[in-house]
Amino acid sequence: MIVGICVGSGIFFKADDILTYTGGNVFLGIIVFLIGAFCVIFGSITLTELASRTSKTGGVVGYFEEFISSSAASAFGWFQLWIYFPTITVVVAWVAGIYTTMLFGLSTTLEMQIGIGLVYLTFLFSLNYLSLKTGGRFQNLTTLIKMVPLIGIGVVGLFWSSPTPEIPSGIAAIGTSSVGLGWLAALAPMAFSFEGWVISTTITPEVKNAKRNMPIALTIGPLIVLAVYLAYFLGTVAIVGEEYILSTGDAAINQIGTAILGANGESIMLTFVLIAVLGVVNGLTLGFIRLPQALAMKNMIPMSDKIAEIDPKSELSPSSATAAYMISLVWMLLHYLTQKTGLLSGGDVSEIAIVFSYLAYAVLYLKVIQLKREGIVQSIFLGYIAPVFGTIGAMVILIGGIFSNPTFVPFFLIFSLLICIAGYFYYQKKVVEV
Numbered sequence: 001m002i003v004g005i006c007v008g009s010g011i012f013f014k015a016d017d018i019l020t021y022t023g024g025n026v027f028l029g030i031i032v033f034l035i036g037a038f039c040v041i042f043g044s045i046t047l048t049e050l051a052s053r054t055s056k057t058g059g060v061v062g063y064f065e066e067f068i069s070s071s072a073a074s075a076f077g078w079f080q081l082w083i084y085f086p087t088i089t090v091v092v093a094w095v096a097g098i099y100t101t102m103l104f105g106l107s108t109t110l111e112m113q114i115g116i117g118l119v120y121l122t123f124l125f126s127l128n129y130l131s132l133k134t135g136g137r138f139q140n141l142t143t144l145i146k147m148v149p150l151i152g153i154g155v156v157g158l159f160w161s162s163p164t165p166e167i168p169s170g171i172a173a174i175g176t177s178s179v180g181l182g183w184l185a186a187l188a189p190m191a192f193s194f195e196g197w198v199i200s201t202t203i204t205p206e207v208k209n210a211k212r213n214m215p216i217a218l219t220i221g222p223l224i225v226l227a228v229y230l231a232y233f234l235g236t237v238a239i240v241g242e243e244y245i246l247s248t249g250d251a252a253i254n255q256i257g258t259a260i261l262g263a264n265g266e267s268i269m270l271t272f273v274l275i276a277v278l279g280v281v282n283g284l285t286l287g288f289i290r291l292p293q294a295l296a297m298k299n300m301i302p303m304s305d306k307i308a309e310i311d312p313k314s315e316l317s318p319s320s321a322t323a324a325y326m327i328s329l330v331w332m333l334l335h336y337l338t339q340k341t342g343l344l345s346g347g348d349v350s351e352i353a354i355v356f357s358y359l360a361y362a363v364l365y366l367k368v369i370q371l372k373r374e375g376i377v378q379s380i381f382l383g384y385i386a387p388v389f390g391t392i393g394a395m396v397i398l399i400g401g402i403f404s405n406p407t408f409v410p411f412f413l414i415f416s417l418l419i420c421i422a423g424y425f426y427y428q429k430k431v432v433e434v
Contacts, residue, residue, distance in 0.1 A: 010280075011150065012273050013095050014189035015233050016249045017347075021186035021404070024176030024242040028183045029233060036190045037226040039393030040197045043361055044218040046387045047198065049368050049377055058294055060198060060360070065298070067367050071427045074300040076360055078423025081291055081301065083416055084353045085324070086331040088195070089284040091350040093117035093124075094335060096277045098250060103270040114336050120278060121328060124285045129314060129321045135286050142279020147228075149272045154231025156260055157238035164241030165255055167248070174246040187400025188351040193229065195354050197222065198361070215382070288328070293320035300427055345405045352409055355401035356416040358394040365390045 022028035047063065056062030058073075061080070065073035097117035101108045106116075128135040167173050236245060236252060239259050245252045257269025293316065296307035307319040331349065338344050344352075365387035372383025401409050 010092075010189075010193040010195065011229055011232055012253065012276065013098070013250050014193045015236060016245050016252060017189040018186040018193075018233075019237075019242065019245050020249075021179065021189070022183040023179035024174075024246050025179075025183065026234070026237055026242065029186070030230060032183070032186045032190045033226060033229055033233065035187060035393070035396060036194045036229075037222050039191075039358070039390070039397060040194050040222040040225075041219050042386045042390040042393060043358075043365070044197050044222070045215050045382065046365050046368050046390045047361070048215065048218060049371070049382055050364060053376075058298075060364070061294070061298075063364055067371075068363065070298070070300075071424045071431075072363075073298070074295075074427035075420040075424035077291075077295045077298075077300050078426070079353075079356065079360070079416055079420050081295060082327065082419050084357060085284065085288040085291060086328045087335070087348075087350040087353045088192075089281065089288055090117070090121065090328055090332040090335050091348050092277060092284065093121040093281050093332070094339075095250075096120050096274060096281055099270055099274040099277060102251065102254060103267060103274060110336065110339055114332065118329075118332060120281060121285070121332070122325075124278070124282050125289065125321065125325045125328070128282065128286050128289055129316055129318075132315065135282060139279060139283050139286060142275055142282065145272060146276030146279060149269060149276070150228050150232045153235040153239070153256060153260070154228065155235070157231070157235025160235075160238045162239075162259070164239075164244060165259065167244055171247050173243060175243055176246070182403060184396075184400045185404035187397050188347060188355060188404040191354045191358065191397050191400075192351055194222075194225070198357075285324075288324045289316060289321040291320070292323045293317040296320065299430055300423070302426075343408060347404050349412070351404065352401065352412040353416065355397055355409070356413055358397045359413075360420075362391045362394040365394070 018029050018032055019026070022032065047060075050063045050067055054062060054066040056066045058065070058077075061073050061077045064076050094113055094117040097113035097115070097120065098108075100106065100116045101112055106112055124135075127138075236256060239256050240252055244255065248255070253269055253273060254266045257265035257267070259265070261268050292301060292307050293310075295301045296304040296317070301307065303319070307317055307323065309317055309319065311318050335349055338349060368377060368382075368387040369384060371377045372380075377383035401413075
């Protein structure tokens, strides 16, 4: 399960970003992936200490509620509702639009990509509201499908000996270069590629002998993910070369498909990748339509009474699904504007949300250290070493996020903080009113 959650579609469209930020330096790219695994392993092991000691629902929101305060839980819930879930959802839907234009030879304008992404977004929100089982089945199918190109390209790359292809005419050739400390900016897209790991900690109460088995699983799982990602990353470089990836970006997958599978390889590979990406959009909408409902049941958002009302037929709140969809539409517009203006220098709004989430996790890591000092957590490794390394990892990702865009990343981080503050004081006010 941990491998299935962590292996997302992000690697398909972030691998070229990682190589770009490292100036085409494959060794630095490997270092970036190793840092990602480091953050996931120590972060997930640390949060397991909290997961095994609470019966609260809601994942990280539940951890904040149990170990920090209900107001802090509301703060993080607002961040997830207004920023985290919608930004990641719309960005991946947009990426699905990109691969659709490639697959069917459509216009590759930003407007076309966003428009197709919006259609996918609307369809999957509707699907997951109207048919819970269908959405779940689609999720299981895409989880298997996304592994095919990842493992396939990795294995083929090991034995690839053909010369790298020429860069297509009309595309400016970009060679490798020295980037100094600029490679740290690759940590932002790397964090996106690994995102989803925190969900795995929520199954801790259901695992037999969790104190022993979860740390083992949360070490082996991310290492398997790391192996899959490195195999894919090195496989793409072996097949088409660094300069081809730097020059063509996401479109490099087209040439890889042709090189491996022949004339129809491009379409076959793009079909696999598109289904994998749509699976992630589906999974995100599956969770997002329930988030307002979950927060409303804790009385943490406005109109909680209405949003908490469940439709017996769908077993979901219509208001919750509608709210999630409307918030996504707003972020789709904001994402369009940032891409159109180049505001984020090749990055996107979701990367900033993920960077901020690591800062929130660091608060929980420090809480585990406090529990160790109080004698509640017994193990030195679980109480000190894991949370300290997890915190270091969070700070490294923060630095990488700032390196990716020193001007606007701090601004968006402050914006995320303001949303959290609003959620904190909203709940404080509700408590006073009660």
